[in-house]
Amino acid sequence: MDKRKPVVCILGPTGAGKTATSLGMAKRFPARILNFDSRQVYKDFPIITAQPSPEERAVCPHELYGFMPTTGIITVADFIEFAHEKIEQSVDELPILVGGTGLYLKALTSGLAPIPDIPDEIRARVRKRAEEEGSAALFEELQRVDPEYAKCTHPNNKQRNSRAIEVYEGTGKNFTWWHNREVPPSPYRFLKIGIKVNLDDLTPLLNRRIDQMIAAGAIDEARRAWDICPDESAPGWTGIGCSELLAFIKGDIDIDEAKLLWAKNTRAYAKRQLTWFNREKDIHWFSPDEPSQIVEFAAAWLAKSDVEG
Incomplete structure:
Protein backbone atom coordinates (compact mmCIF):
# COMPACT_ATOMS: atom_id res chain seq x y z
CA MET A 1 0.00 0.00 0.00
CA ALA A 113 20.53 15.22 -7.83
CA PRO A 114 23.19 15.97 -5.20
CA ILE A 115 25.31 18.41 -7.22
CA PRO A 116 28.68 18.90 -5.50
CA ASP A 117 29.64 22.31 -4.17
CA ILE A 118 31.20 24.43 -6.89
CA PRO A 119 34.61 25.97 -6.04
CA ASP A 120 34.40 29.66 -5.22
CA GLU A 121 36.93 30.58 -7.89
CA ILE A 122 34.78 29.01 -10.62
CA ARG A 123 31.64 30.72 -9.36
CA ALA A 124 33.43 34.07 -9.21
CA ARG A 125 34.82 33.64 -12.73
CA VAL A 126 31.43 32.78 -14.22
CA ARG A 127 29.71 35.65 -12.40
CA LYS A 128 32.37 38.02 -13.68
CA ARG A 129 31.74 36.78 -17.22
CA ALA A 130 28.04 37.40 -16.75
CA GLU A 131 28.74 40.98 -15.74
CA GLU A 132 31.26 41.69 -18.48
CA GLU A 133 29.88 39.67 -21.42
CA GLY A 134 26.20 39.63 -20.47
CA SER A 135 23.79 36.82 -19.71
CA ALA A 136 23.10 36.20 -23.41
CA ALA A 137 26.72 35.12 -23.95
CA LEU A 138 26.38 32.52 -21.21
CA PHE A 139 23.10 31.39 -22.73
CA GLU A 140 24.78 30.82 -26.10
CA GLU A 141 27.37 28.63 -24.39
CA LEU A 142 24.61 26.83 -22.50
CA GLN A 143 22.87 26.00 -25.77
CA ARG A 144 26.06 24.20 -26.83
CA VAL A 145 26.88 22.34 -23.61
CA ASP A 146 23.35 21.67 -22.35
CA PRO A 147 20.70 22.26 -25.05
CA GLU A 148 18.00 20.49 -23.00
CA TYR A 149 18.36 22.80 -20.00
CA ALA A 150 18.66 25.83 -22.30
CA LYS A 151 15.05 25.16 -23.34
CA CYS A 152 13.80 26.01 -19.84
CA THR A 153 15.70 29.25 -19.33
CA HIS A 154 16.06 32.55 -21.22
CA PRO A 155 18.97 34.60 -22.57
CA ASN A 156 18.29 37.32 -19.98
CA ASN A 157 18.11 34.97 -16.98
CA LYS A 158 21.52 35.70 -15.53
CA GLN A 159 20.96 33.64 -12.38
CA ARG A 160 20.02 30.39 -14.13
CA ASN A 161 22.51 30.72 -16.96
CA SER A 162 25.38 31.47 -14.60
CA ARG A 163 24.48 28.57 -12.33
CA ALA A 164 24.25 26.13 -15.24
CA ILE A 165 27.63 27.16 -16.64
CA GLU A 166 29.36 27.05 -13.27
CA VAL A 167 28.00 23.54 -12.63
CA TYR A 168 29.28 22.42 -16.03
CA GLU A 169 32.71 23.96 -15.45
CA GLY A 170 32.93 22.74 -11.86
CA THR A 171 31.81 19.15 -12.39
CA GLY A 172 32.41 18.40 -16.07
CA LYS A 173 28.74 17.38 -16.34
CA ASN A 174 25.81 19.53 -17.39
CA PHE A 175 22.57 20.15 -15.47
CA THR A 176 20.64 17.66 -17.59
CA TRP A 177 23.09 14.88 -16.66
CA TRP A 178 22.76 15.70 -12.97
CA HIS A 179 18.98 15.99 -13.10
CA ASN A 180 18.69 12.57 -14.77
CA ARG A 181 20.62 10.73 -12.07
CA GLU A 182 18.78 8.28 -9.84
Missing part, protein backbone atom coordinates in the same frame (compact mmCIF):
# COMPACT_ATOMS: atom_id res chain seq x y z
CA ASP A 2 1.19 3.49 -0.86
CA LYS A 3 0.70 5.62 2.24
CA ARG A 4 2.56 8.67 0.98
CA LYS A 5 0.82 12.03 1.33
CA PRO A 6 -1.16 13.02 -1.80
CA VAL A 7 -0.27 16.28 -3.53
CA VAL A 8 -2.12 17.76 -6.53
CA CYS A 9 -0.18 19.80 -9.09
CA ILE A 10 -1.85 22.33 -11.41
CA LEU A 11 0.56 23.17 -14.19
CA GLY A 12 0.69 24.67 -17.66
CA PRO A 13 1.83 27.73 -19.60
CA THR A 14 1.52 31.26 -18.30
CA GLY A 15 -1.95 32.72 -18.68
CA ALA A 16 -3.70 29.36 -19.15
CA GLY A 17 -5.96 29.68 -16.09
CA LYS A 18 -4.08 27.73 -13.43
CA THR A 19 -5.07 30.07 -10.60
CA ALA A 20 -8.79 29.81 -11.39
CA THR A 21 -8.49 26.03 -11.61
CA SER A 22 -6.75 25.78 -8.25
CA LEU A 23 -9.35 28.01 -6.59
CA GLY A 24 -12.16 25.85 -7.97
CA MET A 25 -10.49 22.82 -6.43
CA ALA A 26 -9.92 24.66 -3.13
CA LYS A 27 -13.65 25.33 -2.90
CA ARG A 28 -14.25 21.56 -3.06
CA PHE A 29 -11.54 20.36 -0.68
CA PRO A 30 -9.85 21.94 2.36
CA ALA A 31 -6.68 23.05 0.61
CA ARG A 32 -3.41 24.91 0.86
CA ILE A 33 -2.13 26.38 -2.41
CA LEU A 34 1.65 26.40 -2.90
CA ASN A 35 3.37 28.40 -5.63
CA PHE A 36 5.97 26.82 -7.91
CA ASP A 37 6.48 29.76 -10.25
CA SER A 38 10.00 31.19 -9.99
CA ARG A 39 8.83 34.76 -10.69
CA GLN A 40 5.88 34.88 -8.32
CA VAL A 41 8.19 34.59 -5.32
CA TYR A 42 9.13 38.30 -5.64
CA LYS A 43 7.15 40.57 -3.34
CA ASP A 44 7.68 43.81 -5.29
CA PHE A 45 5.95 42.51 -8.47
CA PRO A 46 2.54 41.06 -7.54
CA ILE A 47 0.77 42.57 -10.58
CA ILE A 48 3.49 42.02 -13.18
CA THR A 49 4.00 38.37 -12.19
CA ALA A 50 0.23 37.71 -11.92
CA GLN A 51 0.24 36.63 -8.29
CA PRO A 52 -3.18 35.74 -6.80
CA SER A 53 -5.13 38.78 -5.63
CA PRO A 54 -6.07 39.33 -1.97
CA GLU A 55 -9.60 38.19 -2.82
CA GLU A 56 -8.28 34.99 -4.37
CA ARG A 57 -5.96 34.34 -1.44
CA ALA A 58 -8.92 34.66 0.93
CA VAL A 59 -10.36 31.40 -0.46
CA CYS A 60 -7.68 29.31 1.28
CA PRO A 61 -4.10 29.63 2.56
CA HIS A 62 -1.58 30.58 -0.13
CA GLU A 63 2.13 29.94 0.39
CA LEU A 64 5.42 30.84 -1.32
CA TYR A 65 4.03 33.90 -3.08
CA GLY A 66 5.66 37.33 -2.80
CA PHE A 67 8.11 36.59 0.01
CA MET A 68 11.42 37.28 -1.73
CA PRO A 69 13.06 40.73 -2.13
CA THR A 70 14.09 41.77 -5.63
CA THR A 71 17.71 41.13 -4.71
CA GLY A 72 16.98 37.60 -3.48
CA ILE A 73 17.98 34.37 -5.17
CA ILE A 74 16.00 31.15 -4.85
CA THR A 75 17.69 27.97 -6.07
CA VAL A 76 15.97 24.72 -6.98
CA ALA A 77 17.25 23.24 -3.72
CA ASP A 78 15.77 26.20 -1.82
CA PHE A 79 12.42 25.65 -3.49
CA ILE A 80 12.35 21.96 -2.59
CA GLU A 81 13.12 22.77 1.03
CA PHE A 82 10.38 25.43 1.17
CA ALA A 83 7.85 23.19 -0.58
CA HIS A 84 8.52 20.21 1.69
CA GLU A 85 8.04 22.44 4.73
CA LYS A 86 4.69 23.76 3.48
CA ILE A 87 3.46 20.33 2.40
CA GLU A 88 4.25 18.96 5.86
CA GLN A 89 2.31 21.84 7.41
CA SER A 90 -0.77 20.83 5.39
CA VAL A 91 -2.00 18.34 7.98
CA ASP A 92 -5.75 18.65 7.35
CA GLU A 93 -5.47 20.32 3.95
CA LEU A 94 -4.79 19.11 0.44
CA PRO A 95 -1.54 20.63 -0.84
CA ILE A 96 -2.14 22.05 -4.33
CA LEU A 97 1.00 23.09 -6.18
CA VAL A 98 0.30 25.76 -8.81
CA GLY A 99 2.76 27.17 -11.32
CA GLY A 100 4.70 26.86 -14.51
CA THR A 101 8.37 26.42 -13.60
CA GLY A 102 8.87 22.90 -14.87
CA LEU A 103 12.31 22.48 -13.34
CA TYR A 104 10.95 23.17 -9.84
CA LEU A 105 8.20 20.60 -10.26
CA LYS A 106 10.49 17.97 -11.76
CA ALA A 107 12.96 18.39 -8.91
CA LEU A 108 10.20 18.09 -6.33
CA THR A 109 8.44 15.09 -7.88
CA SER A 110 11.49 13.20 -9.16
CA GLY A 111 14.09 14.29 -6.63
CA LEU A 112 17.11 16.55 -6.87
CA VAL A 183 17.65 9.78 -6.56
CA PRO A 184 15.58 8.47 -3.64
CA PRO A 185 11.80 8.34 -4.28
CA SER A 186 9.67 11.26 -3.16
CA PRO A 187 7.80 10.96 0.15
CA TYR A 188 4.66 12.21 -1.65
CA ARG A 189 2.27 10.95 -4.31
CA PHE A 190 1.59 13.44 -7.07
CA LEU A 191 -1.36 13.98 -9.37
CA LYS A 192 -0.32 16.24 -12.23
CA ILE A 193 -3.14 18.14 -13.92
CA GLY A 194 -2.18 20.22 -16.92
CA ILE A 195 -4.13 23.19 -18.26
CA LYS A 196 -3.46 23.11 -21.97
CA VAL A 197 -4.18 25.91 -24.43
CA ASN A 198 -3.03 26.00 -28.03
CA LEU A 199 -0.29 28.63 -28.37
CA ASP A 200 -2.15 30.48 -31.13
CA ASP A 201 -5.27 30.62 -28.96
CA LEU A 202 -3.23 31.63 -25.92
CA THR A 203 -1.43 34.53 -27.63
CA PRO A 204 -4.36 37.02 -27.72
CA LEU A 205 -5.17 36.11 -24.10
CA LEU A 206 -1.61 36.94 -23.09
CA ASN A 207 -1.74 40.25 -24.96
CA ARG A 208 -5.02 41.14 -23.28
CA ARG A 209 -3.56 40.24 -19.88
CA ILE A 210 -0.69 42.69 -20.40
CA ASP A 211 -3.22 45.48 -21.03
CA GLN A 212 -5.07 44.42 -17.88
CA MET A 213 -1.86 44.46 -15.84
CA ILE A 214 -1.02 47.96 -17.03
CA ALA A 215 -4.54 49.11 -16.23
CA ALA A 216 -4.17 47.56 -12.76
CA GLY A 217 -1.03 49.60 -12.05
CA ALA A 218 1.91 47.57 -13.37
CA ILE A 219 3.88 50.68 -14.38
CA ASP A 220 3.55 52.28 -10.95
CA GLU A 221 4.46 48.92 -9.40
CA ALA A 222 7.66 48.83 -11.44
CA ARG A 223 8.50 52.42 -10.45
CA ARG A 224 8.04 51.59 -6.76
CA ALA A 225 10.21 48.50 -7.17
CA TRP A 226 12.92 50.60 -8.84
CA ASP A 227 12.85 53.02 -5.93
CA ILE A 228 13.38 50.07 -3.59
CA CYS A 229 15.98 48.29 -5.72
CA PRO A 230 17.63 50.49 -8.38
CA ASP A 231 19.84 47.62 -9.60
CA GLU A 232 18.76 46.15 -12.92
CA SER A 233 21.07 43.15 -12.39
CA ALA A 234 19.05 42.06 -9.35
CA PRO A 235 17.36 38.67 -9.94
CA GLY A 236 13.83 40.06 -9.58
CA TRP A 237 14.31 42.40 -12.52
CA THR A 238 15.13 39.55 -14.91
CA GLY A 239 11.49 38.45 -15.01
CA ILE A 240 9.39 38.93 -18.14
CA GLY A 241 7.40 42.14 -17.79
CA CYS A 242 9.77 43.50 -15.16
CA SER A 243 12.69 44.00 -17.53
CA GLU A 244 10.52 45.48 -20.28
CA LEU A 245 8.83 47.98 -17.96
CA LEU A 246 12.20 48.89 -16.48
CA ALA A 247 13.45 49.75 -19.96
CA PHE A 248 10.41 52.03 -20.34
CA ILE A 249 10.94 53.65 -16.93
CA LYS A 250 14.58 54.35 -17.78
CA GLY A 251 13.53 55.94 -21.08
CA ASP A 252 15.18 53.34 -23.31
CA ILE A 253 11.90 52.50 -25.09
CA ASP A 254 8.37 53.90 -25.16
CA ILE A 255 5.39 52.11 -23.63
CA ASP A 256 4.18 50.66 -26.93
CA GLU A 257 7.59 49.15 -27.57
CA ALA A 258 7.65 47.81 -24.02
CA LYS A 259 4.26 46.16 -24.49
CA LEU A 260 5.28 44.58 -27.80
CA LEU A 261 8.49 43.23 -26.30
CA TRP A 262 6.65 42.03 -23.21
CA ALA A 263 4.11 40.21 -25.38
CA LYS A 264 6.81 38.66 -27.57
CA ASN A 265 8.82 37.41 -24.61
CA THR A 266 5.72 36.11 -22.82
CA ARG A 267 4.67 34.10 -25.87
CA ALA A 268 8.18 32.67 -26.22
CA TYR A 269 8.11 31.70 -22.56
CA ALA A 270 4.73 30.01 -22.91
CA LYS A 271 6.10 28.05 -25.87
CA ARG A 272 9.08 26.87 -23.78
CA GLN A 273 6.72 25.83 -20.98
CA LEU A 274 4.56 23.80 -23.37
CA THR A 275 7.66 22.15 -24.82
CA TRP A 276 8.88 21.23 -21.33
CA PHE A 277 5.57 19.83 -20.08
CA ASN A 278 4.82 17.99 -23.33
CA ARG A 279 7.87 15.82 -22.66
CA GLU A 280 6.36 14.53 -19.42
CA LYS A 281 4.24 11.40 -19.68
CA ASP A 282 2.29 11.49 -16.41
CA ILE A 283 0.30 14.70 -16.89
CA HIS A 284 -3.48 14.55 -17.24
CA TRP A 285 -4.43 17.36 -19.62
CA PHE A 286 -7.62 19.40 -19.53
CA SER A 287 -8.74 22.58 -21.22
CA PRO A 288 -9.40 25.64 -19.03
CA ASP A 289 -13.15 25.40 -19.71
CA GLU A 290 -13.41 22.02 -17.94
CA PRO A 291 -13.29 23.09 -14.27
CA SER A 292 -15.92 20.63 -13.03
CA GLN A 293 -14.26 17.73 -14.85
CA ILE A 294 -10.92 18.63 -13.28
CA VAL A 295 -12.38 18.71 -9.77
CA GLU A 296 -14.16 15.39 -10.26
CA PHE A 297 -11.02 13.80 -11.67
CA ALA A 298 -9.03 14.93 -8.64
CA ALA A 299 -11.80 13.76 -6.28
CA ALA A 300 -11.73 10.29 -7.86
CA TRP A 301 -7.95 10.13 -7.54
CA LEU A 302 -8.08 11.16 -3.90
CA ALA A 303 -10.84 8.64 -3.15
CA LYS A 304 -8.80 5.89 -4.78
CA SER A 305 -5.75 7.02 -2.80
CA ASP A 306 -7.73 6.80 0.45
CA VAL A 307 -8.86 3.27 -0.37
CA GLU A 308 -5.38 2.13 -1.39
CA GLY A 309 -3.75 3.91 1.55
